[in-house]
Amino acid sequence: MRRAIALVDCNNFYVSCERVFQPGLEGKPVVVLSNNDGCVVSRSQEAKDLGLKMAAPWYQMKDLAQRHGIVALSSNYSLYADISNRVMSLLSRFSPAQEVYSIDESFLDLGGIAADHTAYGQQIRETVRRCVGIPVCVGIAPSKTLAKLANHVAKQDRRLGGVCDFNRLSPAELDTLLSSIAVGEVWGIGRHTVPGLEAIGIRSVLDLKRAPANRLRARFSIVLARIVEELNGAACLELDDVAPAKRQITCSRSFGTLTASLVDLEQALIAYTTRAAEKLRQQHSMAGGIQVYIRTNPHRKRDPQYQQSILVPLAGPSNDTRLFCRAALYGLGQIHRSGYAYQKAGITLTHIIDAADKPNTLFDDVVLQQRTCTLMTTLDRINRRMGSGTIRLLGEGTSARWAMRRENRSPRYTTEWNELAVCRG
DNA sequence: TCTGGGGTCCTAGGACCC
């Protein structure tokens, strides 16, 4: 029997989240901006129709926005993450095997589902809409890559009512459809690969599907060869229903204003390191190194530019925030140069292993390790219960002059007691 | 005169994703 994989993808996710709590935004052009209100990262259909491009710098769009009354909101990630969790947990009821692929997408294995898959897709859409208020589209096909394409078709062709099942098409009908889609729409084919493919006559998805996989492997990469096999219905990519532990954990931010101050950089790095270490402990891992990164604003061509990073190895794997912060500050001291206006800093925890796999050495201080473990567990528990940042390192400071700008953030309706949505009237 | 071959591990950089 042919495999059936569904890709459920939320429409204009961040904008849709905002509309759940502000129904007045329905039918209006709305965008959500990235941190520091920098770029457009989510657009309502009305905003797309006005020609607003994804990732466009917002300050360049302001004229257009004013002319058409576009509503611009700062991003509110705690709200989006919470809505996402609700959507994903609803979706899990529709299949025994679910892979949460991103904040707004989930693969479901419909293999054992006896129902008519198109009707089942409609049922998924209605349930999510009714229970969480988010519109979604569903694509169904024998491989993940084809399911992504089916979802693309479901979003484009409004006659389909939001669900597209490739398995219902005859091979000839599917090929006709694929011949009408540009090759750049395929999952994994980015803008750097498209010109190379076009140069050898591959323009449509059908062209790519019919290309010899082994020649593409030699000329491009094994990744592209796998994509071709997936387009032919062979499922090379498995459904990962348990999220694997992250192999690196990054926390980085652009500052709200440029800064030349070493103290600001130190405070920012301590804040980012603290956050990354929390994530590390959440997945029960330890890290063996920390990479520190600083840079000036590359868009300000006339300013003197500087960027540098350094990997600071630790004596052994650890999950101690204090140790990571010391290492981060040491790394910063190595790469920092005065006389520059810094725009961004970040850290990455690397060489991550499962905490249970930590090798013991002769030099381990077992008592100290126990105390560290207790301290970190307590720290996490208090911050989870009383709010992030309730207990933190002094070095993080209290002023955060460098903190990001979010001029139009909506309330955290579902995750903060004093910002709850209240029904009036 | 003349400088192997095979393997592993690590890193940097590129490309891609959302």
Place this chain on the structure above:
DNA sequence: TCTGGGGTCCTAGGACCC
């Protein structure tokens, strides 16, 4: 004035080992 953040995988090349 103003240009996001967090990931993954692959490849090439260097260091090192026997």
